[in-house]
Amino acid sequence: MVKDIEKFIEVYGDFKMRKLTEDDLEQFNGLLRYAFQITMEDLLHTGWTENQIMQAKMPILKNGYVIGWFYHDKLASMIVVYSMKVNIHDNICKMGGVTGVATYPEYTGKGLIHSLIKHAIMHMYQEGQSISFLYPYSIPLYRKHGWEIISDKITFTIKDTQLPKKEPVEGMMERVDLECEDLLNVHDYFSMQRHGAMIRDKLAWDEYWRWDSDDIIAAVYYNKNHKPLGYLIYYIRNDIFYIKELIYLNTEAHHGIWNYISAHYSMVKEVKGNNYSGEPMAFLFEDSEIVEKIEPYFMARIIDVQEFILRYPFLVKLQKLNLNFKINDSIAKWNNGVFNVYWNGEETICQKTNDIRAANLVEMDIQTFTTMLMGYKRPTFLYECGRIQTEYYMLRILEQLIPVEKPYFSDYF
Known part of the structure; x- marks a missing residue:
C-alpha cells in the first residue's frame, strides 16, 4: 500500500487519488467485474478461470496508465489509459485508449469519474497522445467530457440461401494458428492503409483475443504465390456462422474468403457478423434483402x-x-x-x-x-x-x- 503522500495525485477528505500498482490487482479486478457484471458463468463460457482472468489483467497495470480514487485504502473509482497508435488518413498518430471507467455505486455522485477523466486527459496531453478513443457505456457522459461518435458497427445477418455463389480465384484459404505471423502481417498492412484503423501491438492483440472461447478459428487467404492477402476470424455455434473479423487487401481475397464462408452452406442456417466500414453490405450481394442493423460504436x-x-x-x-x-x-x-x-x-x-x-x-x-x-x-x-x-x-x-x-x-x- 502506498504510504508516501507524494505518490498521491490528489487528496479530497478521506478520498485519495493515485496510480494503481501490481499490488492493487485484486481490487482492480474486483471493480471491473462488479461494474461490468462479469459473472462466473461468463468466465466458464470463455474457458478461463477466475485466477487466469485476474493474471491476464496484470499487463494493464504494468503497461497502462491506471489511476483511481481510494476511500480508506479501498478502491472506489478508476480509469485506464492504454498507449496506442491509430491511422488518421494515412498519418500514424499516438492515441490514448480509455477503458475501465468504473465506480462502485456507493461512491457515485461525488465527482470522482469527472476528476479522473480530467487527469486522464492531462496525462494523454503530456504523453503526446493527440487523440483518444473509447467505447462508451454512456454516450451523453462522454459527450459532456469532449468525446464524440466517430464510427459505426453494422451487424448483419445472412440466410444460408443468400450466401454468394462461388467466384473463381487462383488462391485458397488455410486455417492457421491465432498467432500466425501471416495473419498479423495482413492486419498490419491493412491498418497502415485504412483510415481509423488501430495499429495493433502485443497489448492490443491480447485485448482483441481476451474474451474469445476455445472454438475461435482463424483462416488466411493466400494467392497462387502463397502471399497472404486477407483473413477471416470466426466460430460456429448452434448452426450459426459467426464472423468476428473479415479483412481483405484486394478483390481476389474478398471473393476467396466468401467462397470459404459459403462452403459451410450445409453446416449452418445463417451467417452473422459485424461490418465496420461505415457502408452497408447489402449492395455487394446478389440477394440484397439481408438484415443489417447500424449502431454507433467508438x-x-x-x-x-x-x-x-x-x-x-x-x-x-x-x-x-x-x-x-x-x-x-x-x-x-x-x-x-x-x-x-x-x-x-x-x-x-x-x-x-x-x-x-x-x-x-x-x-x-x-x-x-x-x-x-x-x-x-x-x-x-x-x-x-x-x-x-x-x-x-x-x-x-x-x-x-x-x-x-x-x-x-x-x-x-
Missing part, C-alpha cells in the same frame, strides 16, 4: 488541437487562405481558443490566437471538431445540425479540405 476526442492540426493531411493547401477555428473545450483549456491555420507551401502552420473577430472564423465545440476531422460527419451536415457556426461560404472550403472517408475501427478494449 467515440474519439482530440486531446491536442494544435498538434492534431499540424499533422492533419488536409486535401488541399490553399496558399492565400487564413482559416480560423474557434474551439470550445471546457476541460482541456489548451484547446480553448482560436487556432489560425494557413499553409506555407506544403507545410501546415497553426498558431493559437485570441482574435475572436478574425476573418474566415469557424466555431464549434471539441466534439464537433473531432467528428468532422475524423470524417464521420461532413461539415455541411454539422452546419445544418447547428453544430458549426460560420458563414455559409466557408462550408465549401471545409468540404474541399477534409478527406472523404469514414473511419474503420474494429477493435474493442
Whole structure:
C-alpha cells in the first residue's frame, strides 16, 4: 500500500487519488467485474478461470496508465489509459485508449469519474497522445467530457440461401494458428492503409483475443504465390456462422474468403457478423434483402488541437487562405481558443490566437471538431445540425479540405 503522500495525485477528505500498482490487482479486478457484471458463468463460457482472468489483467497495470480514487485504502473509482497508435488518413498518430471507467455505486455522485477523466486527459496531453478513443457505456457522459461518435458497427445477418455463389480465384484459404505471423502481417498492412484503423501491438492483440472461447478459428487467404492477402476470424455455434473479423487487401481475397464462408452452406442456417466500414453490405450481394442493423460504436476526442492540426493531411493547401477555428473545450483549456491555420507551401502552420473577430472564423465545440476531422460527419451536415457556426461560404472550403472517408475501427478494449 502506498504510504508516501507524494505518490498521491490528489487528496479530497478521506478520498485519495493515485496510480494503481501490481499490488492493487485484486481490487482492480474486483471493480471491473462488479461494474461490468462479469459473472462466473461468463468466465466458464470463455474457458478461463477466475485466477487466469485476474493474471491476464496484470499487463494493464504494468503497461497502462491506471489511476483511481481510494476511500480508506479501498478502491472506489478508476480509469485506464492504454498507449496506442491509430491511422488518421494515412498519418500514424499516438492515441490514448480509455477503458475501465468504473465506480462502485456507493461512491457515485461525488465527482470522482469527472476528476479522473480530467487527469486522464492531462496525462494523454503530456504523453503526446493527440487523440483518444473509447467505447462508451454512456454516450451523453462522454459527450459532456469532449468525446464524440466517430464510427459505426453494422451487424448483419445472412440466410444460408443468400450466401454468394462461388467466384473463381487462383488462391485458397488455410486455417492457421491465432498467432500466425501471416495473419498479423495482413492486419498490419491493412491498418497502415485504412483510415481509423488501430495499429495493433502485443497489448492490443491480447485485448482483441481476451474474451474469445476455445472454438475461435482463424483462416488466411493466400494467392497462387502463397502471399497472404486477407483473413477471416470466426466460430460456429448452434448452426450459426459467426464472423468476428473479415479483412481483405484486394478483390481476389474478398471473393476467396466468401467462397470459404459459403462452403459451410450445409453446416449452418445463417451467417452473422459485424461490418465496420461505415457502408452497408447489402449492395455487394446478389440477394440484397439481408438484415443489417447500424449502431454507433467508438467515440474519439482530440486531446491536442494544435498538434492534431499540424499533422492533419488536409486535401488541399490553399496558399492565400487564413482559416480560423474557434474551439470550445471546457476541460482541456489548451484547446480553448482560436487556432489560425494557413499553409506555407506544403507545410501546415497553426498558431493559437485570441482574435475572436478574425476573418474566415469557424466555431464549434471539441466534439464537433473531432467528428468532422475524423470524417464521420461532413461539415455541411454539422452546419445544418447547428453544430458549426460560420458563414455559409466557408462550408465549401471545409468540404474541399477534409478527406472523404469514414473511419474503420474494429477493435474493442
